[in-house]
Amino acid sequence: MIVVDEEHDGSYKQEDGFIYQARDLAVARAKIESCGVILASATPSLETLWNAQTGRYRWVRLSDRHGAAVMPKVELIDLRASPPEPGRWLSPRLVAAMTETLDRGEQSLLFLNRRGYAPLVLCKACGERMKAPDSDSWLVEHRYSGRLICHLTGFSMAKPDACPYCGAKESLISIGPGVERVEEEARARFPGARLAVFSSDTVADADAARTMIEAMAAGAFDIMVATQSAAKGHNFPGLTLVGVVDGDLGLRGGDLRAAERTFQLLMQVSGRAGRHERPGRALIQTWTPEHAVMQALAAGDRDGFLAVELAERQAVGLPPFGRLAAIILSGPDASVLETFAQAFAAAAPNGQGVRVYGPADAPLAFVRGQRRKRLLVQAERSVDLQAFLAAWRSRLKPPSSIRLTIDVDPYSFL
Numbered sequence: 114m115i116v117v118d119e120e121h122d123g124s125y126k127q128e129d130g131f132i133y134q135a136r137d138l139a140v141a142r143a144k145i146e147s148c149g150v151i152l153a154s155a156t157p158s159l160e161t162l163w164n165a166q167t168g169r170y171r172w173v174r175l176s177d178r179h180g181a182a183v184m185p186k187v188e189l190i191d192l193r194a195s196p197p198e199p200g201r202w203l204s205p206r207l208v209a210a211m212t213e214t215l216d217r218g219e220q221s222l223l224f225l226n227r228r229g230y231a232p233l234v235l236c237k238a239c240g241e242r243m244k245a246p247d248s249d250s251w252l253v254e255h256r257y258s259g260r261l262i263c264h265l266t267g268f269s270m271a272k273p274d275a276c277p278y279c280g281a282k283e284s285l286i287s288i289g290p291g292v293e294r295v296e297e298e299a300r301a302r303f304p305g306a307r308l309a310v311f312s313s314d315t316v317a318d319a320d321a322a323r324t325m326i327e328a329m330a331a332g333a334f335d336i337m338v339a340t341q342s343a344a345k346g347h348n349f350p351g352l353t354l355v356g357v358v359d360g361d362l363g364l365r366g367g368d369l370r371a372a373e374r375t376f377q378l379l380m381q382v383s384g385r386a387g388r389h390e391r392p393g394r395a396l397i398q399t400w401t402p403e404h405a406v407m408q409a410l411a412a413g414d415r416d417g418f419l420a421v422e423l424a425e426r427q428a429v430g431l432p433p434f435g436r437l438a439a440i441i442l443s444g445p446d447a448s449v450l451e452t453f454a455q456a457f458a459a460a461a462p463n464g465q466g467v468r469v470y471g472p473a474d475a476p477l478a479f480v481r482g483q484r485r486k487r488l489l490v491q492a493e494r495s496v497d498l499q500a501f502l503a504a505w506r507s508r509l510k511p512p513s514s515i516r517l518t519i520d521v522d523p524y525s526f527l
């Protein structure tokens with residue numbers, strides 16, 4: 114039997130090199146082997162939910178939490194009404210809840226799915242944003258290592274003393290928070306508390322992760338500041354408060370699964386609180402408390418939220434009701450790339466039930482010295498998308514300097 118735990122998790126989708134979805138391959142493999150496969154999740158993906166609702170998959174429901182634990186009470190903190198002080202990231206309500214939790218000798222977890230100290234460094238003299246020399250993405254400041262790091266390509270440099278563009282001294286300022294900055298604030302607010310940061314920068318490997326999780330479970334820390342890596346499945350008996358620093362983070366950007374993924378992640382993070390006898394509480398800081406994701410989290414209404422998401426996808430023919438494929442063209446020369454992208458788009462076969470969008474600049478239009486263009490193919494379920502793509506590719510071969518990548522059912526829209 115194959116068990117795919119946390120089947121909704123986006124990390125099952127491999128996007129570099131050979132592109133595949135490991136969950137879907139597990140289902141295919143089980144079919145080949147004639148063995149059973151279990152897709153397990155408290156927050157299933159819409160694809161799996163739809164397969165269960167329509168009877169393609171058998172649905173086994175576990176309606177109660179393990180042992181005596183109940184789902185924590187989820188409350189929204191409207192940052193418009195209760196903002197943090199300038200230069201701070203924790204609102205007064207969250208700080209008050211942390212103080213109460215500390216006084217009771219219980220643990221808090223602050224969740225922010227962003228590594229490092231600040232996601233952007235800019236020069237206040239000339240306004241320049243620090244970027245890698247060969248990519249469009251901003252460099253993330255890491256204070257523990259004193260470096261500016263590109264999370265996309267791994268490029269890194271020591272943080273300069275002066276602005277590399279205008280030469281101004283002490284002009285570089287850090288914009289926005291990462292976990293390191295939230296830890297700095299928690300340390301300043303709760304000087305007596307024992308703190309830990311859990312991210313891939315502080316936890317180098319599986320052994321280090323286990324050590325830190327065991328220490329948290331044993332009560333060695335009062336406050337843990339964590340990225341997504343601490344959200345999954347761990348059991349912390351003394352943890353009764355979860356604070357989500359930026360509930361809206363995952364909703365930005367044009368990703369079709371943004372709402373679904375944010376709901377799954379925040380529900381899972383909230384579920385870390387109160388897994389034993391003591392009741393838990395989750396506070397989500399948000400600028401958009403009226404958003405359907407926030408309302409569903411506060412109401413504990415998973416099924417209602419997923420039903421609305423499914424209906425919206427069905428109305429516009431997006432997965433699981435229709436299929437998508439992204440075609441990414443990349444090359445070092447902008448004009449060669451543009452010419453080929455136009456010619457390739459014009460060569461698209463006419464297919465009933467298929468629409469082609471683009472070419473357009475990819476959201477990350479410049480990575481590792483390569484310019485990038487995207488086309489998006491939307492097809493009805495009945496269309497043989499693979500055959501359509503194969504026919505298209507056979508019509509026009511890219512020049513040797515251009516790389517063509519096809520991602521069927523894309524997850525990130527980069």
Ligand SMILES: [Zn+2]
Nearest residue numbers: 236239276279
């Ligand atoms: Zn400058």
